[in-house]
Amino acid sequence: YDPLVCACAAELLSASFRYQKLEGFCSALNVCELPSSTPEILTLLAELLQCGEPGVVHPVLEGISRLCVHEEHEQHLVNMVVAQPGVISVFAAAISASSSVFARAASLGPLSSDAPQVYGAYVQEAALEVLFTLSATSLAMRLLLGREPSLLPRLLPLLQPPAIPSHAKRAATVLLNLASAPGNAAAFRPYEVGLAHLAMNPPTDRNHPATPQLIAEILHELHT
Secondary structure, eight states: OOHHHHHHHHHHHHHHTTTOOSTTHHHHHTOTTSOSSHHHHHHHHHHHHTSOOHHHHHHHHHHHHHHTTSGGGHHHHHHHHHHOTTHHHHHHHHHSOOHHHHHHHHTTSTTTTSOHHHHHHHHHHHHHHHHHHHHTTOHHHHHHHHTOTTHHHHHGGGGSTTSOHHHHHHHHHHHHHHHTSGGGHHHHGGGHHHHHHHHHSOOSOTTOSSHHHHHHHHHHHHTO
């Protein structure tokens, strides 16, 4: 096992999704021994996400976030998560992995010259994009996401500085989608007081103008 080789392979796979959709992905690349169908590709992606190696997990996650750009991929991604719900904890972990994890992963990738914080911002953005796409699909998916105990504690800190403003808004939107599922109310209950405090005491940073309104909408969803 060579971590650098595996990380490079994951980067190449991720980069391929910039230009290729899932349908016909393998035939377009013309690479031997790649999965031959969309379900097989998604199974491979799910297994890579759960391999535990940040140098592999993070590029694959970024590649999946690129797939989210195309609406026709949504059901495929939903099927992947339903088949292997363990990937949800991977998405949650990527939101706020430790700096040491990002440093180790960054040293294997093309961003090795950048600070781990920069690498971490890319990974966080990818995780939020995937979660946003999934949480917007169906009630069943929102309930499945809500059952992951590590997700809300990772999303909630992004609602205030020093979170990147665009990430704060994305996190708030994911939380709003999850709150719209009545079955998730119990998962939110331990955090309602904190959410109310944030809604009444919004960040003074003007770069976070939309977050207080979204927080108020989250609370409204939880009590309607």
